[in-house]
Amino acid sequence: MAILYDQRPFKTRVADVLANDFKVKAIQKAQDVFYAKRKALVDQVPEWEEFRDEAAELRDHVLSNLDYYLNQFAENATKAGAKVHFARDAKEANDYVLQVVREKNAKMVVKGKTMVSEEISLNEALMNAGVEVNETDLAEFILQTADWNPPSHIVVPALHFARERIRETFHDKLGYEGTEDPEEMTRFVRKRIRDRFLRADIGFTGCNFAVAETGSITIVSNEGNGRMSSSMPKTMICLMGMERIVPDFAGLDVMMELLIRSSVGAKISNYFSMITGPAKAGEADGPEELHIVIIDNGRSNILGGEFNSMLRCIRCGACMNICPVYRHITGHAYGSIYPGPMGAVLTPLLVGYEKAGDLPYASTLCGECWEHCPVKIPLHELLLKHRVNIADKAHLRPAAEEAIFKTVATVFSNSFLFDYGTKLGAIGMKLMSKNGQMADWTKLLPVVGGWVKAKDMNTLKLKKFRDVYAEYEARKKRK
Numbered sequence: 001m002a003i004l005y006d007q008r009p010f011k012t013r014v015a016d017v018l019a020n021d022f023k024v025k026a027i028q029k030a031q032d033v034f035y036a037k038r039k040a041l042v043d044q045v046p047e048w049e050e051f052r053d054e055a056a057e058l059r060d061h062v063l064s065n066l067d068y069y070l071n072q073f074a075e076n077a078t079k080a081g082a083k084v085h086f087a088r089d090a091k092e093a094n095d096y097v098l099q100v101v102r103e104k105n106a107k108m109v110v111k112g113k114t115m116v117s118e119e120i121s122l123n124e125a126l127m128n129a130g131v132e133v134n135e136t137d138l139a140e141f142i143l144q145t146a147d148w149n150p151p152s153h154i155v156v157p158a159l160h161f162a163r164e165r166i167r168e169t170f171h172d173k174l175g176y177e178g179t180e181d182p183e184e185m186t187r188f189v190r191k192r193i194r195d196r197f198l199r200a201d202i203g204f205t206g207c208n209f210a211v212a213e214t215g216s217i218t219i220v221s222n223e224g225n226g227r228m229s230s231s232m233p234k235t236m237i238c239l240m241g242m243e244r245i246v247p248d249f250a251g252l253d254v255m256m257e258l259l260i261r262s263s264v265g266a267k268i269s270n271y272f273s274m275i276t277g278p279a280k281a282g283e284a285d286g287p288e289e290l291h292i293v294i295i296d297n298g299r300s301n302i303l304g305g306e307f308n309s310m311l312r313c314i315r316c317g318a319c320m321n322i323c324p325v326y327r328h329i330t331g332h333a334y335g336s337i338y339p340g341p342m343g344a345v346l347t348p349l350l351v352g353y354e355k356a357g358d359l360p361y362a363s364t365l366c367g368e369c370w371e372h373c374p375v376k377i378p379l380h381e382l383l384l385k386h387r388v389n390i391a392d393k394a395h396l397r398p399a400a401e402e403a404i405f406k407t408v409a410t411v412f413s414n415s416f417l418f419d420y421g422t423k424l425g426a427i428g429m430k431l432m433s434k435n436g437q438m439a440d441w442t443k444l445l446p447v448v449g450g451w452v453k454a455k456d457m458n459t460l461k462l463k464k465f466r467d468v469y470a471e472y473e474a475r476k477k478r479k
Contacts, residue, residue, distance in 0.1 A: 037265025076215030080277030114206030360386035
């Protein structure tokens, strides 16, 4: 699955989502649950804002010195016995992985949850090479079983599946004969996946944070599949976005305080794995060989630029759990593995405005995403910067829209034109109105129709405030 899994027009994707009542309600319910759990925990931490400030400063410090910390991490990881490879893009990352696969004569692999593997289309590369791929995160397993159905959230990607649909999918694809009880279905999956863990040639994981001073990688999960993927197969491959790094364990402590609370509204995760090199002599578990692939894939183009703060992102999903737009159009309207406010900023940076230029407009710019972001990314400001770039620099908005806004700018910057233009507008709107509201037939008009369909639109008044004020001033003079 590439970064963009659905390249149909944005409005088409939105229309499809809005026609799926269960999907919309499922996302809304999840938002409410996550928000309430997060708020309850955050309210217990008086220093929460100080933690956010510290985390933002820490992430900015790392980004400003990223070359130093990446080199330090690579050196220490290598000293610990890991094999570190830097990949410029998805092709280089996949080529290296396939080289390891061939060296190990691997036929079957297991994968813990890793967004960056989706970003580089790793599954497709492996399957094209004849390798059996097994997702082991429960939600990712559900999506794989449902013919690689795309995710709707970065933390809980199968939110849009009802238990009835999961049971039906397991029955049709895997021969499951049990009930739709979640615990029974989970036991069925657990039994199936554990067999894969035991037989897998290679285990793949992501990396929540890499620790530069020790060369350690960390994995946060709630199911234990990350630990199984990293300890049972003889060969482990960790895929890591190059910005996912902290200087030391003190920095890791700060980030962990924020990550779990912000993502799922819990104090700690069920599982936290810290891996420094392959298994040493006498250790009971761990891989015999550890490969760490540090992936750029467009991040260098973001680093140091006007969108640099986007690289602070720790993939917690907090912005999605509060966003009013995501609440109504769900993750699938974005057509990207990175949905919500963070995806609306990040996706165009990774694939370009030509392919994802509509996403920055999927926002009210209310700022709630920034208020809830644990590393204080000003997402609403970055979305506005995207819009400026799209309209004024790339000139990718429709020609008619550009002409309209240029005309409006001319009118608004000239008091005479503004005065008479708004009076003519009031007359025109009165002709198109019924009972003080725009008539239903105006929904068919270009530009205007987009507003009228979405909201009640009152007509302009012929007499404006400045007219009333001028009359007031005239009366004062007469006195």
